[in-house]
Amino acid sequence: MDDSLKRSVETEDVDALYSIISYDLDVLETLDQIPLIDTPLHIAASVGNTHFALEIATLKPSFAWRLNGHGLNPMHLALLNGHDQLVTSMITTEDIDLLAELLSACPSSIEDLTVRCETAVHVAVKNGRLSAFKVLLGWLRRANKEEMVKWKEEDGNTVLHVATFTNQPKVMELLIGTVNVNAKNFNGLIAMDMFRLMGDSKDSEVGKILRRA
The missing domain is CATH 1.25.40.20 (Ankyrin repeat-containing domain)
Incomplete structure (x- = not known):
């Protein structure tokens, strides 16, 4: 993953995220094609950056079901690291369309x-x-x-x-x-x-x- 994108996730800098996307419109799509990596959503979930995680999930719902090299999806990482608020926000988002997309992309998350x-x-x-x-x-x-x-x-x-x-x-x-x-x-x-x-x-x-x- 590009260092600037990784820094934007770790610092929960949403403005930097959109700046990166405006420079490279395919940056998230490119990451989605690489198997078994930690996507920006994995990283945000691991460190408990709730707002950033919701932004990423809105932009790229398919990241929700992606497994990293340890066979874990973002929901698993959030649960393992005790970030209940992030889990709560992801599965009770007021954006009903996003919730439906997350369930479609990651049906196993309903059982987390x-x-x-x-x-x-x-x-x-x-x-x-x-x-x-x-x-x-x-x-x-x-x-x-x-x-x-x-x-x-x-x-x-x-x-x-x-x-x-x-x-x-x-x-x-x-x-x-x-x-x-x-x-x-x-x-x-x-x-x-x-x-x-x-x-x-x-x-x-x-x-x-x-x-x-």
Whole structure:
């Protein structure tokens, strides 16, 4: 990789990146043709440069699935280096078109977990990203991977648990019929138990959905 491009990644200098691209319009395309290298997205993911990583992913979504010489893609590197915020940003981006492209380019990324054992769906719901959740759920259904919405994070919470304690009835309506409403977390609580413990902060619509289910 060109030294100036590498420096722009390491220093998270987006202006320098676009300056390099304006000088050589094919610079990213050229890198995409070289097998088993660390692309700019790999480097940004390794050091946790979130903003730069999103810029690169927008410009070249195919970098998301590329494996480096150690067989790792950018998501793997971010997870290995503990850069949860970068992972969160990549899989819950508000740019729905970009999210769809990332899933298309790197379908295995849907199964990557954060250090808290959260799936992309957990992260989207925890951050209140309804549009991102819809894209992820639709993709899981088309890929016959709906079982993933039943996966539990480190506290044993399913996505339904998360949607319950964050008061997201629209998410819950989409989940009902796919998840087990009686699944218990590691404290032995089902979603309804969690709802009852929420006190004044609970949304009555959430309770109605759980009771119907």
